[in-house]
Amino acid sequence: MQLAANTGRMVKVEIIRQDTQGGTSYTQKFEVPYRHGMNVISILMEIQKNPVTADGQKTTPVSWDMNCLEEVCGACSMVINGRPRQSCSTLVDQLTEPIRLEPMKTFPVIRDLQVDRERMFNALKKVKAWVPIDGTYDLGEGPRMPEGKRQWAYELSKCMTCGVCMEACPNVSEKASFIGPAPLSQVRLFNTHPTGAMIKDQRLNAIMGDGGLANCGNSQNCVAACPKGIPLTTSIASLNRAATVQMFRNFFGSDHFVD
Amino acid sequence: MSKEREFLWRRLHSLLGVLPVGLFLVFHLSMNFTAVGGEQTYNDSIGMMELIPHPLLLVMEWVIIYIPLMFHAFYGVYIAFTATTNTGRFSTYRNWMFTLQRFTGVFLVVFIAWHIFQTRIQKALGASVEYNMIKDIVDNPLMLAFYIVGILSATFHLSNGLWAFLVSWGITQSPQSQKIATYVTNIIFVILSIAGVVAILSFV
Incomplete structure (x- = not known):
């Protein structure tokens, strides 16, 4: 043959x-x-x-x-x-x-x-890229997600942690601490999920630490390179707006944690 | 740098680049543009700065210009040198803008240091800032070329930095809004560049 x-x-x-x-x-x-x-x-x-x-x-x-x-x-x-x-x-x-x-x-x-792509998996842990459902009793069903939003979120969920966006990014390297585009977009995905959003302030604060969101230099290579066509730069810009609000909330000690 | 402060430093860097440094550049280029009206018009307009009481002028210079500019410059150099430019592999428009933003930034640190030495420091040492001072500088063709490259670097760095500011603060999010911002900031670049270059050429 x-x-x-x-x-x-x-x-x-x-x-x-x-x-x-x-x-x-x-x-x-x-x-x-x-x-x-x-x-x-x-x-x-x-x-x-x-x-x-x-x-x-x-x-x-x-x-x-x-x-x-x-x-x-x-x-x-x-x-x-x-x-x-x-x-x-x-x-x-x-x-x-x-x-x-x-x-x-x-x-x-x-x-x-x-x-070794371990830094990406560590980043997913750092930003809590999951929906928290564990409790000491049955928490029941979570809130429903509108269908249009579900379809949109499905695109972000296609991320396979392949590292292509990290390789393409001029700000991700051994000499820089930038977390990279993939885990950032996951923050937007899980902050949009109705149950995931219950800890969205924790995720935002995680990417507002050192080597976080603000280290993006807007070269937009990530979105050009992503094999799954994930709108990474739109996610980053959206998180920038959320982080601007979170920054003021943190500074003035707001008690509006997740609303 | 203290721990977990990087986000604030980066946002401050982005903000100071526009306010006050970017606004000052627009003001500076506008003052320069009065040279188009000739020696007398230029000397009259920059003479207005002398109406500000000297101690107040010093405070304004440090608060509006030197301190924000130095922070933006030195933190910017750190940002530029932690990047690994890769336009060879990714030759997209935005990646070129990313690289040029860093090259112009580093060049501007050198240019502005020299420019301040030739003008403000000479003034502190007793020289008087007027039309002829600039004319003497740009009589040298190499200096004229250096100044034109400096002006174009500054107008590029501001207009492209304005685009990045809009993204960094979450004002433009969608690809379409970022594209419109690209057009608007490119127009700003062209207008400021023409004003800046015409002004320096009117000293020749």
């Missing part, structure tokens, strides 16, 4: 590799047999089967993360030809060769194309 699909064409690939966390990076070139409908992950799988560089040197298989293979988990993000995106939904036919694969260096690189 695979032989029948073999077209004889070779795909040229350049991969920025790194053997250990914090180690030095180097480039390796590969040539992989082309098949119809190939995505970037299938290139990496070919290299895994036969880890030999373009000039015939035997090497270690390239390491990368993947899970769902349908652009909903966010694990397989990497920088492909300069743009951060998911390697599962990036098709070889749409790329110019040589295809250049790099890790998203805004995160700590674990090995090769694998990065």
Whole structure:
């Protein structure tokens, strides 16, 4: 089957590799047999089967993360030809060769194309990106959400913590403490949810701390890069307005916590 | 910086850039523009500043100009140097504005320091600020070029900063409102730039 699909064409690939966390990076070139409908992950799988560089040197298989293979988990993000995106939904036919694969260096690189996105998950914990429903007794049903609002909120809920917006953002890096666009948009999502809104002041105060909302520099790269088309910059501007109000409430000691 | 104060510093930075620093720039360029009317008109209009009692003028200078400007400048340099510009990978309009805002900001710190040295500090040392002082400065073509780049950097930094101010305070939220704000601030940039450049050229 695979032989029948073999077209004889070779795909040229350049991969920025790194053997250990914090180690030095180097480039390796590969040539992989082309098949119809190939995505970037299938290139990496070919290299895994036969880890030999373009000039015939035997090497270690390239390491990368993947899970769902349908652009909903966010694990397989990497920088492909300069743009951060998911390697599962990036098709070889749409790329110019040589295809250049790099890790998203805004995160700590674990090995090769694998990065540690833990700062994003820590940020979600910091901003309480959930609907609090736990109690010592049955709290019953929450308030209903208007259908139009639900449809709008569904778009924000598509965030898969893939890190592409973080990689695209000029203010997210190892030298800056900015929390980044993805967790900020989640604050807007959960502050809109009727039950989630019951602790909206806590979320706003969390993003009004150091490295928070105000560190956004409005380059608007995040919204251009987001694979899910989430209106990240609209979320940030909306939170800016909410934070302006919250700032005055905090300063004057208002008791209007969540209304 | 004390803990958990960054939000307030950033908002203060955004506010001071518009009020009073941005407003002062508009006032400053308006005064400069009187040079179009010739030496006498210019000297008369800047002579009005001398009507303000000197101690009050000093207080006004420090409160309206130096302190807010220094905070905006030095905190701005910190903001500029913690950014990792990436217009090579993302060459969108807004990302270019982001990068230019930081480049013009850093350049303006140098330009304004030099400008204050050439004018205000010379005045404190006994020189008199008048038409001929500026004329002597811009007689040097290199200085004229330096001043034109400085003026354009300032008008760009203010108009684009005004756009960012509108976003940072949550006034423009939707993409459409931000687009309209882009048009309006671009018009402000063109008007201020023409006024500023025409004014400096009338000293030549």
